[in-house]
Amino acid sequence: MTGQVAVIGLGGMGGGMARALLDAGHAVTVYNRTREKAEPLERAGAILASSAVEAGTHADTVLLSLADEPAVEEVLFGELVWQLRPQTVLIDTTTVSPSYARTTATRLAASGVRRLETCVMGNPAMAAAGKLRLFVSGDRAALDTVDEVLSALAQEVRYLGEAGRASALKLALNLLLGIQTAGLAEATxxxxxxxxxxxxxxxVLLHSGWRSPVLGxxxxxxxxxxxxxxAxxxxxxxxxxxxxxxxxxAYQVELPLGHExxxxxxxAIAAGHADDDAAAVVEVAPPSKENRR
Structure with missing residues (x-):
């Protein structure tokens, strides 16, 4: 069994992944800025840390599930990286740009921390059940050392190659998800x-050929x-x-549907739906032509 695993960031996906690791018998330490999100995992057997540094210092594997690039800067580079032991494997599931992913890999190289950039496909329920699909790029040798961790999280793990590729795949898929969700809202x-x-x-949609797992x-x-x-x-x-x-x-590619x-x-965010599921876009009228100018 792989040694201590730290999970930092316990939103829907991070909390679900921590649950799957516990269910698979891993020793798990958890940390989240909002303590109440960590408490159910503590009751399930996780060790509750008081800081990201405390969570990661003694871990063999650190799984990050953060909101965005500024959060990675704050938690990883502002607090954590120089406290991690050399050869610690960092499974970073935060969605960032390919450019930022490549820069992060370069910055981590000096510390001896081995980063696995991970595109996570699934939802919180799938995360908790260990039924995600993971597409990983970065340090190929590190992938083999955390095989038991990844197997507890996912029904499929695929290696994509050099840093930046997993992030590119994730953004491509979320671009499609955003366009489809906005399109469903418009059709509705x-x-x-x-x-x-x-x-x-x-x-009718849910019982027709137009249904897909994502749209459904x-x-x-x-x-x-x-x-x-x-979700x-x-x-x-x-x-x-x-x-x-x-x-x-940067690639000189036009994405007109993505802009829309x-x-x-x-x-939807301006209307107060920032923390609602993205499906809430259906409740918001499209901006007027005047507001688009």
């Missing part, structure tokens, strides 16, 4: 404007009109679309 708005009942329209998952939120607890927060969707758009500009989707999720 059209149906309601035509006098159709939302529940009818979405029920968001459609169920829209049917219930209840968006918490969120993927609107604020994070908007953040990931922004990362994809910024990186696309980002605008829609920005409107």
């Amino acid at each position: 708005a059209f149906a309601e404007a035509a006098g159709l009942d939302r529940e009818l329209m979405l029920d 998952f968001r459609a169920e939120f829209m049917q219930r009109r209840v968006y918490r607890p969120a 993927f927060r609107t604020a994070l969707m908007h953040k990931d679309l922004g990362l994809a758009l910024d990186q696309a500009a 989707a980002a605008t829609r999720f920005g409107s």
